[in-house]
Amino acid sequence: MEKAVLFCPSKVWGGIEKNVRLRARFLGQSGVRVYVVLLDGCFADRFAGLENVSVIEVASRGGDFNFFVVANYVRILRKIDPDVVFAALKKDWWLVTLASKLAGVDRVVLYLGIARRVKSPVKFFVIFRLMKALLMVNSDSLRSAMLKHSRIFDERNVVRVYNGFALPAGERRPTDFRTQLNLSPGTVIVGCAGRFSPQKGFDLLPDILAGLPDNVHVVHVGEGEFEQEIKGAINQRPEAARIHFLGYQTDMGAFFQGIDLFLLCSRNEGMANVLNEAMSHGIPVVSTRVPGSEELLAHGRYGILTAVDDVSALARGVRSIMEGEQTFAPTELRAWIDCEFGLERMIRETRQLFFGPEQDRMNEGH
Incomplete structure (x- = not known):
């Protein structure tokens, strides 16, 4: 069974957090074993009951140089031994990527949902060039903006996956x-x-x-x-x-x-x-x-x-x-x-980014 760890230690519930829940839900339903890392006391109930989805709560997300958080993340990842690690929030990129590499996880996907200035080019160079993390963005305009930083990003390490939505099933009773x-x-x-x-x-x-x-x-x-x-x-x-x-x-x-x-x-x-x-x-x-x-x-x-x-x-x-x-x-x-912008497309493209093309996965299984 494929395994994925999704890091989303957030104190607020917004579009990114909802999207992590959506991906966890449908990846779990498709047979992936999903572990979601959340802050202690923040939103675990919103992941309750999802098929093949477990929540891991952590006391702190730390800063860029919090070695206690890195050690805890390494411990979690070595225990799970996932195929892929996904970090939904930009402030977690450095610690999650570092911990993943120390834990022996080869595939790290970092999410960017909004245009940001590249304030730390050296750190980004280490993350994306030396540690070879992949960047997932949710629009072509955002992908183009990131590709302008050519020393850090190129056509191979920036992948656009549109956010997906399933059309509402049946008639709903509207709020009056x-x-x-x-x-x-x-x-x-x-x-x-x-x-x-x-x-x-x-x-x-x-x-x-x-x-x-x-x-x-x-x-x-x-x-x-x-x-x-x-x-x-x-x-x-x-x-x-x-x-x-x-x-x-x-x-x-x-x-x-x-x-x-x-x-x-x-x-x-x-x-x-x-x-x-x-x-x-x-x-x-x-x-x-x-x-x-x-x-x-x-x-x-x-x-x-x-x-x-x-x-x-x-x-x-x-x-x-x-x-x-x-x-x-x-x-x-x-x-x-x-x-x-359908949900099926998002899950298909997410699976491909996380685990590789279907044919590659079949070949690896033989």
């Missing part, structure tokens, strides 16, 4: 936000989702709503370390009465089915999972022109794209959808996601 929030029947419900972070642009919501009619309300789901700071600033604005923070939600299908359109106002992304999810439910979207969104929306064919931080353009995008000036057929949105 108008009844739940005591809003009038004519209210337009705009959905937002994501962790509270300056990167996500939720601080722009009052200015966006200021350019829209009073019957437009925003419902937001998510958590994050900047929650109090961002909500506190928003609550100083009169538009706060039209912004409803719902926290973490378990039934995102009901959330997406209950909104009229979805808004992504991020300042930076790799490829936003929430856009995929919204479109897989046939929900029209407005997005800033962040990396990945142009690919996902086919340069405007399947949604409205605006400049980053342009609150007037974001408001116009919302208005054009709610007033029917621009329409996006739900069946076309769903078909596009299913064809280009």
